[in-house]
Amino acid sequence: MRMTVSDEDLAQAAAHGDAKAFSSLLHRHYDRIFALGFRMTGHRAEAEDLTQDICAALPDKIARYVPTARFTTWLYRVVVNAAHDRRRRAATHARAADGWGDWEVSRQAAISDTNAQLDWLTRAMRALPEDLRDTLALVLDDMTHAQTAEILGVSEGTISWRISEAKKHLRALKQQEDAP
């Protein structure tokens, strides 16, 4: 029954404290959150943790949802910002961990080992600069350029430019790998 209610209506009900609405909204979109998280981070475990962060904070954010925005657009913005937040924190940690020495080095080595086993696309996505990766992740998730622009807070022109840049990067990577 709930499934016929629009995301926006559910979100508004949740914003007014309807726990059931919130719950079904989350059930409906959990996999999308995770998928976008995965595409933005390129690591499964990272994506799981990111999704947890989002789940923890979502009740607080949904209270501020106002139905002028499409729910998915609003939600993706939340995801994108949570991902950026994690990246920033990771960068801080990496600095703090300088001088951890061997432990960190071997951890990084373990990570790069796993990388080798991943499929080409995941690796290629990871190799993209972050802004291009974010853009591509959203566009590949059926977001229009306009929506992507809204989510990332840049102009539509920028999105088009980033997409063509991303394609260039991927092409170059592919050529590099295909070369004997």
Add this chain to the structure above:
Amino acid sequence: MSDPFDDLDDLKAAIKAATPVPDAGRRAENITLAEKNFATHQETADLSRSNFDRPKTGLFRGVVSMIRTFTPRHTLTATTALVAVGLIVALPALREGVPTPGRVLEKDATAEVTSVTEERAELSGLADEVSAFAEPVIEPLIIETAPAPEFEIMEEDSFAGAATLAAPNAQRLSKQTFQPLGIVQEPAIAPETHTTEAYPETTPNPLKVTVNDPASTFSIDVDTASYALIRSTLNSGRMPAPEQVRIEEMVNYFPYDYVTPVGEVPFSTTATVIDTPWNAHTQLVHIALQGEKPVVENRPPLNLVFLIDTSGSMQDANKLPLLKQSFRLMLGQLRPEDQVAIVTYAGSAGQVLAPTPARDQATIMAALNNLHAGGSTAGQAGLQQAYATAEAMAEDGDVTRVILATDGDFNVGIHDPEQLKAFIADKRDSGTYLSVLGFGRGNLDDATMQALAQNGNGQAAYIDTLAEAQKTLVDQLSGSLFPIANDVKIQVEFNPAQIAEYRLIGYETRALNREDFNNDRVDAGEIGAGHSVTAIYEITPVDSPARLTDALRYETLAPAPKSAEYGFLRLRYKAPGKDQSQLIETPILPGGEATADMQFATAIAGFGQLLQNSTYTGDWSYGDAIALANASRGDDPFGYRTQAVGLMRLAQSLSQ
């Protein structure tokens, strides 16, 4: 061949295929977490409405929109000024979360404190009220009442609203703002303390209403560090801070002689309902676990790796020298075939004693005596080497344990204890346990010690005197070194037909979620040979005049069969080396007889609550605690209980 990147459709399909399915377990956990937070959030929102005298705008919409509801002409009341203090507290978090500089500007940076006599708030930017993302302009918000840094928030751009306050910062921001006011104010003006000791942040367990919350789940705990810390603080003539008091660690410091286990299970479980000394109208459920006494002759060989902190801060007489003496005492208890190795960490980690059989005492003593304090601490590298050494020593059937001795300061990049915990938990699963011995005061990172020992399936003990070393390392050598049951979890379900309210005394740092009980992957505490573990609930029967909550008028009590049982105790444990847990079930029946051991445990639990300034103990005083402890002192072969009474006396005089 066409260029696969011209058309995004191929790529779209490919990435869809490459995206893994989210883990079903994590999915369920995360959704539960979100639902729980949602419920909490609604409660917080309700609370905030009742606390603040402001127009009711429906639901809580975050601190910014709260401020939005004040008009420029509004005179701020003292209450709102305090809310603003709360905002300042939250600001550093906000700043972290904002990517571009300039969105939040802080005048007079961090430290400068100004006292402002005029209160004034100018708010504008009500325009984009309907937009989900617009934020109002909040210009100088100047605060009276509490001296606080002056600050200003510039307009945040269109994204800040939904998004830059992303996880968990946003949550922190709103939570802190809506805490009861007194609490909010405190961090803003708290003076810098001169020690660098860190304690886990907990508040005593609250009263639970059985109808709403019938089940209580926690992990057992055999740590004793809190008692020794309290003793050392009291002996130095100060009252311990309430956050230093962990009641379960005080109660479990003392050896008790509970029912001897029989049969397969390596420990006995009893639950007894006894009278509450501090409240005539409530009762206590005393839960006792007694591990089987070790047969010392048949014990498996031990591999011990001492990981010793030799940083400069360890040179005080009550640190490294005491540590050497303590280990000397312990060596005498080891058997010839046990093996000992020593790894130090200071600047760089080093193995100062290769694995040596305990029969070769002279070599071990010489290595110990050669230890000198100097250099800075690098806990992580040393820990790695200690584990590597331990793994090399392990043979089938041996018990392998790393014993970390430190004054508690890991000055590595691990101010994030999470990462270190993960490392230790990983090693625990491969069979090497970790115990932590704390030495000295003033630099002790109690929170990290706790986290490490709990994750390493070990004990955290604090050693301040040679007598304490004797107790931890010699008298209880077997218990702290031989686990007989791992991951011991307790779940008590109270019968709402009999019990109106209950409260678990202590175990705050050991609380588990209800669903964790049956989840064998969730770690919990271990019982060593000969250990006894005590947990105490205070319960209020349905018809007691001491009930703090009234039954709700429209509450429909489930027409459950009116059982005489007060509750039901479930316990799960794993035999060492096993992955599957076993279940023990015991009903909790009224009308128990309190033994001297139980009474003494109760006296200590009462003492701990007095030190925490608990409101539940009413008029009960240190004098009453002393009388009760004295009356139930029993044999006391080691004098521990006599010493506890001495501490109660000290606290009595210090508190007056």
